[in-house]
Amino acid sequence: METCMSIIIGILFAVGTYLILSKTLLRIILGTSIIGHGVNLLLLTMGGLKKGGPPLLGLNTLTFTDPLPQALILTAIVINFATTALFLVLSYRAYKVLGTDDVEQLRGYNDE
Amino acid sequence: MKEPNDVILKTATKAAVVIILAFSIHLFLSGHHNPGGGFIGGLAFVAAVVLLYLVHGIEKVQKNIPVDFKKVAGIGVLISVFTGVGGMISGNPFLNQAFWMVDLPLFGKTEMATAVLFDVGVALAVIGASLTIIISISDDR
C-alpha cells in the first residue's frame, strides 16, 4: 500500500509541476491544488498506513493510526483552501484589469 | 441571479438547511471525543449558508442574516488568542488549555474544557473567513 501511495504521490507531483510551469493562470492554480493533494497524501503515508483503528480513544481498539500527520493535514487542507481562494481571485482580477491570463505577458517591463 | 420557478428546490432547501445546521452544531460539539470539531463544524455551517445563497440569491439572504462575516472572522481569531492568554494568566505557557469534570444537574457528569472555547474561536474564524470569500466573489459582477 505504501509503495502504491508513493507512486501516486509522485504522479500527482509531476502533473502538478507540469501545470504550474504552464502559461495559463487557471492551469497554474489547478496545479497548486493537485500538489496540495500530493502533499497531504505524502504526510499521511509517512505516518504509516492502516496501523490500527482511527485515532479515537472512544473506540474499543488497541492500536491507532498515527494521529499527528492527520492533525497536520487538517491544517494543510484549510490553508490550501484559503490560498486557493486568494489565488483564484487574484488571477481573475489580474485578467480583468490587464486583459490577459498569460503569465508571459504579465511580466511587466524589461528594465524591472 | 435570475428567478426560475424552483419551488421544489426552495422547499427542500428549507428542510436541508435546518438539518445541515443542526448537524454542523453536532459536529462541532462532539469534536472533542468523536470526529468533528471547530473546522468541520464551521465548514458544514458554511455549506448550509452557501446552499441558502445558491437557492435564494445573495440580496435576500443578506437582508435576512444581517451579519458582517468579516467581523465574525475577526472575533473568532480574537477568542482563540484570548483563550491562549487565559493559560498565561494561570501561570502556564501561552495556549495551555485546561479541563475539569463538573456535575451538571441535567447532563450528569460533564467535562468542561477551555479547549472548547478555543474551538469556538476556530469555528467562528472559519465561518467568517470562508463566507467573506464566497460572498465577495459572488458579489463581483
Added chain:
Amino acid sequence: MSWLHLIIALPFLCAILVPFLYQQFNPRIHTGWFILIVPLIIFLGLSSYIPAVSAGKIFYLTLPWIPAYDINLTAYIDGLSLTFALIISGIGFLVIWYSIYYLSRLKEALHNFYIYLLLFMGSMLGLVFSDNIFVLYVFWELTSISSFLLIAYWYEREKSRSGAQKSLLITVFGGLSMLAGFILLSMITDTYSIREMISQAAIIQAHLLFIPAMILILLGAFTKSAQFPFSIWLPDAMEAPTPISAYLHSATMVKAGIYIVARCTTIFGGDPAWFWLVTGIGLITLLYGSINAVRQTDLKALLAYSTISQLGLIMSLLGLGSAALYFQVGSAGTFYAIAIFAAIFHMVNHAVFKGCLFMAVGIIDHELGTRDIRRLGGLMHFMPVSFLMILVGSLSMAGLPPFNGFLSKELFFTSFLNALKMPFFNMETWGIILLIAAWVASVFTFVYCMIIIFKTFLGKKKDHKLKKKAHEAPVGMLIPPLILAALVVAIFFCPNVLAQHLLQPAWEAVLPALAATAPLVIKISPWHGFNTALLLTIGVIAAGTVLYITYEKWRSVYRYYPEALTLNNLYEWMLEKTEAGSRTITNWYMTGLVRDYLVYILGFTILLVGGTAVFFEGLAFDSSRDAAVNVYELVLLIGMVIAALTVLLAKSRLTSVIAVGTLGFMVVFFFVLLRAPDLALTQLVVETVTTVLFLLCLYHLPKLRREKIPLRFKAVNGVVSVAIGLVMTAVALSANSNQLFTSISGYYLDADKLAGAKNIVNAILVDFRGFDTMLEILVLTMAGFGVYTLIKLQLAVRRKENEGTK
C-alpha cells in the same frame, strides 16, 4: 566595564546627543563648542595612563560581548595603542576647535558633521585598543564608513560623491581581505585574541597558510594607508571639508594601516616576504607620492600626495625594522630595530606638522576662496600668521632644523644606512638601491615643500585672480594650527621627553621579545657630528634647491606621463566593466518570467533533495512492512491517475475543474479507507466549497487556449516535472523504509489523560499544537480579508469612476 571602555564609548554616546544639542542651540551657539569637550576628556583621561605605560605596564581589560563565540570587547593599552589614541584625541580636539570657525553655523548641516566625526573618533579609538580580531574588524569598517560619510559631507557635489564611493570601495575591499587574513590566523592559532596570536608567532611562521594570511592582512593595511597602487582614493578624498582632511586623511585614519603593520610585526617579522613587501611597497609609495606631489597645482591635492609619500616612508621604515626579528634575540636585532623607532617617531611628527599644514591651507581656502597655486602668490604680508605656520610645517616636512621633521628624517637615513649592513635578504646588493630611492624621494619632498612656501606666499600678488580680498583669518581659527606649529618646534628641542614617555613604550609594544632581552637605548639629539646621515640631508637640500630653481625647465617631463595608463583610469575601467558584467549576467538569468524562476527553484530542489539522498545513501526500498492493498483501493488509485491525467490533457476549463474536484473526492475516499474520519469530513466540505469557488470564478476567467510553447520549453517542463515526481516518490519510499527512530505519536495517545479528549486529532489541534491552529485561522482570516479587499476596493474605484463620467 572600566574607565577605558567608557572612554572608547564616550564619542558614540555623545553622538546620540548631537541632534538635540543642534536643535536646541543652533544657530545661537556653534554645536562644535559642545563637542570640543569630548576629545578633551578622552585626552586627559588617557594621559593619566602615560606614567604607568612608560614604566612598562600593560593594561588588559575585558568586557564580554558575545562570550559564546569568544568575542569580547577587550581593551588593550600598551605604548603603541596609547600613542595612537593620544594622537587621535589630541588632533581631534584641535580639529574640532578649528572646524568651529571653518564651518558656518548658519549654512552647514553641523549635526551631520559632528555625528560622523564622533563616530569616527570612537571607532578609531576602538580600533587601536581592541584585542579581539572581530571587534577590531568592526571598528576598522566603521572608520571606513565614517570616512565615506565625511568625504561625501557636501553630497550635492558630484566629485564628493565619487570620491566617497572610491574610498569606500577600496578600503572596504581591503577590510574584507584583512578579515579573511585574521580568520586564517585564528584558524592557525585557535584564538581570536591578537595578543595570544603574537605569543604563538613561531607556530604561525611555520604554518602553510603563513603567506596567504600575511598578504591578506597587508592588503587591508595598504588600502587603508593609501599605499601604492591603492593610493588613488586619497587625493579624491580631499573633497571632504579641510578639518576632515587634516584629521582623517593625514593624521589618524590613514595611520590605521601603519598601526596594523606595526602590531603584526611580531607575528610576521623576520620573514623575507614581509620585509620585502612592506619595505618595497613603502618605498614605491614614497617615490610615487613625492614625484606626483610636485606637479599638483591644487594645494590640497599636493598635500594629499605628500601624505601618501610620508605614509610610504613610515611603512618602509616598519619593513626595515622587521628585519630585527631575523635574529631571535640580542643586540644585533636592536641595531636594525631603530627603524621601528624612527617609524613611530615620524608618525607622530607627521601627524603634527601635516595637521598644521592642512589647517593653514584650509585657512587660505576659507579666506580667499581658492587653493590653486596658480592663482596665489605674495600673501606673506596679508597673512603673516598663516605664512609662519606653512613655513614651519613645510620645513619640518622637508627635514630641516630646527623642526621635528629633521630628527625623524635623520633617523630615517640612519635606518637605511644601517640596513646596508644586513647580511641577509639579499640586502648586500639591494641595500644601496633602497638608499638611493629613499634619497631621491627626499629630494622631491624638499621640492614640493618649497613650492608650498614660495608659490603661495612670495612673488607677486595676483589680486585679479582672487574672488575675495586677502586678509588674515580670525584669531580662534589660528590657534589650533599655531599650537601644532609650536609642537613642531618643541619636539625638536626636547624630543627625549616624548621618546621616553611614549615612543620607547610603543617600540617595546611592537617588539616585546626584543625589548625584554636587548632594550633600545636611544637618545635623540639634533647634533651627531658630521656623520653620513647629515651629509645625506645636506645633499637633499642642495639637490632640492637646484631642482626647485630649475623647476620651470624640467616640469614638461610630467607631460610624458602616460595619462591613459594612470591608476585612476584603471579603477574607472574596472568599475565600469564590473557593472556591465554583472548587468549582463543578471539579465541573462533574470528573465522576468515566473516559469523560468520556477524551473530554477525546482531544479535546485531536485538537485538538493535527490543529491542529498544519493550522496548520503538515504535511498532505501523496503516493502515488507507495507499494508495490504485491496481491490477498492486499487480502483481508487487508478481513478486518481486518470483524473490527474485528465486535468493535464483537458481542452475545456470545465473539464479540468471537475477533474480536479474528482481528484479531491477520491482523496476523501482514501482518508476514509486509511482511518482518518476527521480528514475525510473536512476534505469533503472543503472540496465542495473549493469547486463552487472555481465554478464562480470561471464566470470571470477566459477560455483555455492551446498554449503555444516551443518544444524546447515543453521538453524542459516535462523533464523537470517527471524528475520532481521521481524525487518525491523516492523520498516517500525512503521515508517509509528507513525507520531511524520510533514515532513520537505515542505521547499523543494519552490525550484523554492530558487534555481530557478522546478524539486525538482534535486534541492535537486545539491543545497540543494550539499554536499551529491559531496561526492557521489567522492565515485563513487574512486570505478572507485579502479576497474582500481585492474585490471591494476595485468595486469602489469603479463606482467612483462611473459617477465621474455621469
